[in-house]
Amino acid sequence: MAQPWQEAPSTADAAVFRPVRAGNAFEETVERLLQAIRLGVAVPGERLPAERELATRLGVSRVTLREAIRSLQQAGYVESRRGRYGGTFVNEVLPLPQPTSDRGGGADLADALTLRQVLEAGAAEAAAGRSLGQNDRRNLRARLAECVAADVGEYRRRDSRLHLAIAEATGSASLTAAVADVRMRTNELLDAIPLLEPNLAHSNEQHERIVTAILDGDAEAARREMAEHLSGTAALLRGFLS
Amino acid sequence: MAQPWQEAPSTADAAVFRPVRAGNAFEETVERLLQAIRLGVAVPGERLPAERELATRLGVSRVTLREAIRSLQQAGYVESRRGRYGGTFVNEVLPLPQPTSDRGGGADLADALTLRQVLEAGAAEAAAGRSLGQNDRRNLRARLAECVAADVGEYRRRDSRLHLAIAEATGSASLTAAVADVRMRTNELLDAIPLLEPNLAHSNEQHERIVTAILDGDAEAARREMAEHLSGTAALLRGFLS
DNA sequence: CCCTAATGGTCTAATGCGAAACCATTGAGG
DNA sequence: CCTCAATGGTTTCGCATTAGACCATTAGGG
Numbered sequence: 001m002a003q004p005w006q007e008a009p010s011t012a013d014a015a016v017f018r019p020v021r022a023g024n025a026f027e028e029t030v031e032r033l034l035q036a037i038r039l040g041v042a043v044p045g046e047r048l049p050a051e052r053e054l055a056t057r058l059g060v061s062r063v064t065l066r067e068a069i070r071s072l073q074q075a076g077y078v079e080s081r082r083g084r085y086g087g088t089f090v091n092e093v094l095p096l097p098q099p100t101s102d103r104g105g106g107a108d109l110a111d112a113l114t115l116r117q118v119l120e121a122g123a124a125e126a127a128a129g130r131s132l133g134q135n136d137r138r139n140l141r142a143r144l145a146e147c148v149a150a151d152v153g154e155y156r157r158r159d160s161r162l163h164l165a166i167a168e169a170t171g172s173a174s175l176t177a178a179v180a181d182v183r184m185r186t187n188e189l190l191d192a193i194p195l196l197e198p199n200l201a202h203s204n205e206q207h208e209r210i211v212t213a214i215l216d217g218d219a220e221a222a223r224r225e226m227a228e229h230l231s232g233t234a235a236l237l238r239g240f241l242s
Numbered sequence: 243m244a245q246p247w248q249e250a251p252s253t254a255d256a257a258v259f260r261p262v263r264a265g266n267a268f269e270e271t272v273e274r275l276l277q278a279i280r281l282g283v284a285v286p287g288e289r290l291p292a293e294r295e296l297a298t299r300l301g302v303s304r305v306t307l308r309e310a311i312r313s314l315q316q317a318g319y320v321e322s323r324r325g326r327y328g329g330t331f332v333n334e335v336l337p338l339p340q341p342t343s344d345r346g347g348g349a350d351l352a353d354a355l356t357l358r359q360v361l362e363a364g365a366a367e368a369a370a371g372r373s374l375g376q377n378d379r380r381n382l383r384a385r386l387a388e389c390v391a392a393d394v395g396e397y398r399r400r401d402s403r404l405h406l407a408i409a410e411a412t413g414s415a416s417l418t419a420a421v422a423d424v425r426m427r428t429n430e431l432l433d434a435i436p437l438l439e440p441n442l443a444h445s446n447e448q449h450e451r452i453v454t455a456i457l458d459g460d461a462e463a464a465r466r467e468m469a470e471h472l473s474g475t476a477a478l479l480r481g482f483l484s
Numbered sequence: 485c486c487c488t489a490a491t492g493g494t495c496t497a498a499t500g501c502g503a504a505a506c507c508a509t510t511g512a513g514g
Numbered sequence: 515c516c517t518c519a520a521t522g523g524t525t526t527c528g529c530a531t532t533a534g535a536c537c538a539t540t541a542g543g544g
Binding site: 012015035049118119161170 | 257301377
């Protein structure tokens with residue numbers, strides 16, 4: 001209890017002296033596989049890459065990857081089969097996400113929402129301001145259609161998948177990765193509040209406008225529509241977790 | 243040479259199956275300490291936090307932290323003194339950054355520039371759209387003044403420090419961290435091209451307009467001015483590293 | 485003048501993790 | 515029916531990293 005404030009407030013070193021790694025290799029690998037499933041990148045029934053290849057891509061030893069997979073098996077997310085044409089498959093029925101018990105609190109909520117707003121509105125604008133190839137255009141339209149055709153149980157995953165496609169359309173791998181990460185954080189929070197049919201329809205209308213703006217190359221509109229789209233759920237979250 | 247395309251293009255898994263960690267603990271710790279120095283968070287002559295505290299904050303063992311510090315000593319960045327009121331101090335004269343030998347190439351350049359544009363323009367807008375406290379306002383003005391008073395040798399660090407202060411003003415720790423990271427990447431590229439006096443003056447005028455917009459709460463202007471500010475160096479880089 | 489607290493410097497035991505080899509299983513195709 | 519290739523499953527060895535205790539040095543305060 002010597003001094004109330006240590007030395008000086010000397011800002012910004014909180015950002016640069018933050019922890020070097022979020023957890024051990026095992027935990028981070030589990031998190032990443034969960035990301036693939038919950039963001040709809042790995043679809044139910046689909047096979048994950050073979051262990052040897054996946055371990056290489058994740059930059060992790062096969063032993064560590066297998067431990068992660070095993071814990072996902074026990075949690076009911078995946079199932080593994082041996083032999084040629086075997087592999088690890090995403091289950092058709094997935095466990096319900098736990099309400100996360102309000103961990104993090106309000107500070108973390110504002111942090112995630114601010115970052116999401118910046119990343120995703122910026123991604124929409126950047127994607128619109130670029131000449132997209134056939135692949136990107138097809139990808140956007142396909143993901144949009146999947147959202148429209150989704151029922152309540154699948155919506156969260158397909159919604160995430162569309163937003164990821166928008167980030168991909170910027171051509172920036174780092175930006176795409178950042179969007180995937182922040183989306184995992186916000187999805188965790190969104191699991192605490194119910195997903196209703198009317199919201200779903202409204203969301204689809206906004207998606208339509210966003211994708212149209214991007215395909216038309218209207219960067220200003222893309223940003224505006226995305227910002228409005230996000231502010232909806234942001235307000236919802238702030239209300240629920242006040 | 244069985245199939246030209248493996249299975250399906252199935253996009254977005256490149257983002258989610260990217261490497262879990264950027265390197266080993268030692269390398270990442272070195273990178274983080276360099277970040278503190280090169281972004282002007284740790285000022286020449288200043289003392290870093292004590293090893294025990296710093297190791298805790300970085301989430302790394304003291305042994306690993308000390309190895310990182312030792313390699314920075316050998317590179318001429320810091321010096322350590324024992325005894326009470328000792329510590330590790332940033333050198334007054336710092337080594338010149340190596341021209342990085344064009345590693346990464348064009349794809350990496352576009353990636354970094356896109357991400358920077360999104361993060362920093364978004365940060366300026368978010369900061370302006372928030373009611374800032376006395377600390378944030380003072381911080382912004384102080385960093386701006388330091389830029390104006392800087393000569394060529396210090397400019398890059400003080401410039402980074404100002405941009406970091408803007409990110410901090412958003413109140414989002416994650417966003418601040420992301421800005422710090424992308425800034426390290428772009429600074430590495432900027433080291434390949436010379437820093438001229440006229441650019442410096444022009445940069446200061448833009449900084450002035452950005453900070454004013456933020457302090458006035460004019461989000462639209464803050465975004466616009468920041469976007470223009472960034473597009474200048476972006477064009478410069480694209481020209482040099484074509 | 486000595487004592488003490490805070491710092492960097494060193495050592496050791498335990499563990500996480502990766503690399504690589506090898507085993508077991510499966511289904512397609514000859 | 516057999517063979518083979520691709521997959522998950524297992525084991526072993528070695529290095530990286532951690533946690534914790536302990537040593538050495540320094541400057542200020544009694």
